[in-house]
Amino acid sequence: MRFGPVPVGEAEGAVAAHSIRHGRGTIRKGTRLGPAEIAALSEAGIAEIVAARLEPGDIGEDAAAERVASALLGPNLRIDPAFTGRCNIFADAAGLFVADRALVDGVNRLDPGLTLATLPSYAAVEAGRMVATVKIIPLALPESAVERAEQALAGRAALALSPWRRARVAMTATTLPGLKPSVMDKTRRVFEARLAPAGATVADERRVPHRTAPLAEALAAQRREDPDLLVVFAASAITDAADVIPEAIRAAGGRVIHLGMPVDPGNLLLVGELEGVPVIGAPGCARSPAENGFDWVLQRLLAGIPVEPEDITGMGVGGLLMEIVSRPQPREPAKAAGGPVAALVLAAGQSRRMGGPNKLLATFGGEPLVRRSAAAALASRASPVVVVTGHMRDRIEAALAGLDVATVHNADYAEGLATSLKTGISALPADAAGAIVLLADMPGITAAIIDRLIAAFDPDRPGIVLPTVEGKRGNPVLWSRHFFPELLATSGDVGARHLIARHADAVRTVEIGPAAGLDVDTPEALRDAGGTLAGAGPLE
Numbered sequence: 001m002r003f004g005p006v007p008v009g010e011a012e013g014a015v016a017a018h019s020i021r022h023g024r025g026t027i028r029k030g031t032r033l034g035p036a037e038i039a040a041l042s043e044a045g046i047a048e049i050v051a052a053r054l055e056p057g058d059i060g061e062d063a064a065a066e067r068v069a070s071a072l073l074g075p076n077l078r079i080d081p082a083f084t085g086r087c088n089i090f091a092d093a094a095g096l097f098v099a100d101r102a103l104v105d106g107v108n109r110l111d112p113g114l115t116l117a118t119l120p121s122y123a124a125v126e127a128g129r130m131v132a133t134v135k136i137i138p139l140a141l142p143e144s145a146v147e148r149a150e151q152a153l154a155g156r157a158a159l160a161l162s163p164w165r166r167a168r169v170a171m172t173a174t175t176l177p178g179l180k181p182s183v184m185d186k187t188r189r190v191f192e193a194r195l196a197p198a199g200a201t202v203a204d205e206r207r208v209p210h211r212t213a214p215l216a217e218a219l220a221a222q223r224r225e226d227p228d229l230l231v232v233f234a235a236s237a238i239t240d241a242a243d244v245i246p247e248a249i250r251a252a253g254g255r256v257i258h259l260g261m262p263v264d265p266g267n268l269l270l271v272g273e274l275e276g277v278p279v280i281g282a283p284g285c286a287r288s289p290a291e292n293g294f295d296w297v298l299q300r301l302l303a304g305i306p307v308e309p310e311d312i313t314g315m316g317v318g319g320l321l322m323e324i325v326s327r328p329q330p331r332e333p334a335k336a337a338g339g340p341v342a343a344l345v346l347a348a349g350q351s352r353r354m355g356g357p358n359k360l361l362a363t364f365g366g367e368p369l370v371r372r373s374a375a376a377a378l379a380s381r382a383s384p385v386v387v388v389t390g391h392m393r394d395r396i397e398a399a400l401a402g403l404d405v406a407t408v409h410n411a412d413y414a415e416g417l418a419t420s421l422k423t424g425i426s427a428l429p430a431d432a433a434g435a436i437v438l439l440a441d442m443p444g445i446t447a448a449i450i451d452r453l454i455a456a457f458d459p460d461r462p463g464i465v466l467p468t469v470e471g472k473r474g475n476p477v478l479w480s481r482h483f484f485p486e487l488l489a490t491s492g493d494v495g496a497r498h499l500i501a502r503h504a505d506a507v508r509t510v511e512i513g514p515a516a517g518l519d520v521d522t523p524e525a526l527r528d529a530g531g532t533l534a535g536a537g538p539l540e
Contacts, residue, residue, distance in 0.1 A: 001058050001140045006051045008041045014051035015060070015139050022046060030061065030084055030139060052139040059143045061085030061136040067146050068107070068114065069134045071153040074098075074160030077131065085136035090128060094197070095163035096303040097123045097131045103158040110152070111145035113137040118159065120318075124197065124299055125161070132159055162303040164198035167228035171202050172218045174210035174244065176235040187233050187287045194295065198302040203227055210235040212244050216251035223252070223274050229301055230279040237268045237284050245270060245281040254279060258309040262316035266293020271307055278307070288505045291321055339431030341454050341478065343382035344424040345374050345405075347440035348390025348413035353521045354533075358392050360440050361399060362520070362531045368399040369520070369531065373440040378404060379447035381454050382436055388424040390414075416493035425487050433459040435484075437496075438476040443529050444515030445476060453478045456510050464500060464507045467516035473500070474516025480506075 006014055011033050020027045022044035027037050033051065041049065054060065059067075065087035069079045076092045091097060099121040107116045118132040125131060171191060173184050184207060192202055204222055208214040215232070222230060238245050238259065246256045254274030259281075261269045265288075270281030278301050286294035296315060300307050347370045351359045360370040367375075370387070377385040385405045389396045390413025397407055410423040421437065428435055434457060436450060453465045453476070462482035467474045479487060483499065490496050500507060520526040523533060 001052050001054055001138065003052045003139070004050065005048050006053075007048055008038060008046055011041075011049060011051050012038050014053045017050040017052055017139060020046070020049055054140050057143055058140040059146055061139050061141070062087075064114070064136045064141045064143075064146050065134045068116070068149045069132075071150045072107075072116070072132065072134070072158045074157040076161035076163055077159060082134075085139070087134045088130050089132040089134070089159065091125045091131050091161045092127060093161060093163040094126045094199075095124075095161050096299055096305065097121070097125050098160045098162060098305070099132070100156070100158045103153065103156060106152055107149055107158070110148050111141060113141050114145055114149065122296065122300065126197075131161070162305050164200070164302055165228060165304050166199040167195075167201075167302050168203035168226075169195060169200055169229045169231060170204045170206075170222035170225065170227040171231050171233070172206045172208065172215065172222065173233040174215055174235045175207055176210045179235050183287070184233075190287060190289050191231070191233075193289060194298065195302070198299070200228075200302050210244055212247045212251055215244060215248035219248060219252040219254070219274060219279070223277055227277060230274060230277055231282055231298075232279070233282045233286065234284075238270055238281050239268070246272070249274060249279055249281075257307075258312050261293050261297070261312045261319075263293030263296060263319035263321065265290075265321060266296070266319075269293055269297060269312075271297060271312065290502070290505070293319070293321075339429060339433055340381065340383045341434045341436055341457060341459075342428045342432040343377035343380065343385040343438060343450070344421075344428070344435045345370075345377055345385065345387040345438045345440050346417065346420045346424065347373070347396055348388050348410045348420040348423075349417070349441075350391045350414065354523060354526075357523075357533045358395070359520055359526060359533075361392070361395060362526055362533050364443055364529075364531045369443060370396055370440045371399045371403065372443060373438055373445065374400055374403055374405050376445055376447050377436075377438060377450060380450035382450055384429065386424055386427050387440075388420045388427075390420060416491070417495045418490040418492050421490060421495060422488050425484050428484075432481055433457075434478055434480045436465075436476050436478040439519060441519045441521070442475060442515070443520065443531065444518045446515070449512055449515060450476070452510055452512070456508055462506055464503060466500065466507050466509050467512040468509045469512065469514055469517040471511075472517065474512060475519075476516075 014033050016027050016029055016031045019029045022040050024040050062082035065082040065085055069087035069089055078090050078092050080088050097119050099118045104116055115135045206218045208218045232245050234245050241259055249272045252274055254272050257271045259270045265285035266283050268283040272279040282294050285292040297307055347360055362369050364372055374387055387405050387407045388410050389407055390410045393409055408423055408427040410420045412419040456465045457478050462480045465478035486499055487496055520529050
């Protein structure tokens with residue numbers, strides 16, 4: 001292929017290297033220039049363009065991309081027509097996408113102009129999702145490079161999609177004194193939610209004492225019902241090949257294939273088999289909805305992909321997953337905080353919905369709202385009290401005069417709530433056990449409410465204490481210091497809501513009532529709450 005500047009009068013038959021604007025429109029990159037395009041360029045006074053001219057043995061970018069993509073296709077995948085040198089590959093069904101890493105790497109090493117990008121192997125995908133894309137970098141490739149790719153891929157499944165089997169799953173849970181039925185009920189709900197994307201269902205559930213004989217009997221009975229998968233949730237973790245779950249599988253006539261996996265959380269997982277039906281001994285972290293090693297094995301089996309010891313032992317790279325804060329034996333020993341819960345009062349906002357005044361300077365009984373909020377924190381068990389300022393900093397600090405609070409200024413307050421949250425968390429003492437984050441525009445929050453939330457907080461375990469209004473989430477929220485690194489990584493104007501959803505198993509709720517949902521974002525809401533805007537000043 002010859003590439004470079006070409007006089008327009010000599011460009012017929014060449015391929016435009018870039019999009020070209022002219023008096024009547026645009027010639028797109030990759031267009032083969034014919035008489036009409038040459039005339040349009042000449043009329044526009046364009047004398048020279050950058051173009052490529054294919055030589056014998058070259059193949060255009062679109063044709064090259066389609067040929068390579070077609071050679072990659074395995075079961076349940078499809079391609080769309082190539083455009084601008086790109087050919088996308090899509091899942092034709094929901095299931096697990098599987099890529100052969102060695103073959104993908106081999107394709108990418110054939111020619112610098114030929115690239116193949118895919119989702120991670122064993123990614124769960126829905127029908128219609130793009131799973132891979134072939135992109136040709138230059139406007140053409142030597143056909144020999146395409147042929148080498150086709151030869152390397154011939155008869156080999158470089159990419160495939162294993163569809164979900166809509167499995168019938170038998171679930172057994174073992175019990176010990178002190179294990180609440182509510183914990184087992186939640187385990188089933190979490191498990192059903194895991195199965196739902198694959199169309200799988202719990203066909204049978206049994207709860208038996210945590211002993212070998214009753215568990216073996218339950219497994220044997222479930223096997224007679226011909227499920228696609230057996231899963232055991234133990235009341236106590238599997239710590240040895242002679243523990244209750246592996247012994248029960250053997251006693252029922254099955255075998256243990258592998259115990260342990262290099263994925264954390266998920267290390268204490270067991271894979272076995274009972275008369276041809278796979279058995280999973282679930283690790284304790286499988287009770288949490290957060291991703292863990294159990295998901296990796298479960299999804300493969302739901303897609304009909306066998307799991308052997310070499311598969312599990314190959315999961316170590318990428319196997320260090322996000323910590324699950326609620327698990328009994330976390331990755332790192334708890335670091336004693338020693339100090340009390342700090343109060344963080346966010347008072348940096350611009351009050352945009354008030355139409356001019358700063359709502360935090362509005363008064364309730366003659367007291368500015370921001371001072372009222374800080375005073376409530378000071379009267380509670382929280383210590384210290386840190387107020388984050390931003391908009392109208394001087395007037396906010398003046399309203400706090402005489403109160404024993406620390407103030408820290410957020411110069412980036414206009415970028416959203418998360419900037420104030422990060423500024424405040426960074427200013428807390430190193431020994432703070434946690435922080436209760438108060439929004440300064442909530443006039444109903446009292447010292448008594450703050451103390452109720454602190455009373456529900458266990459400083460020895462990572463947790464989130466959430467006030468509710470008839471079961472609906474409210475504010476303020478108390479965060480264990482375990483979550484401070486994640487709070488420092490938030491962005492935007494929605495605060496840390498997504499972290500509450502991510503760590504739902506660490507949340508403890510306290511019913512507070514209307515005060516937890518009352519803020520004063522508008523003049524009407526402020527008046528209804530008993531406040532007045534006099535003296536609140538213009539929006540500056």
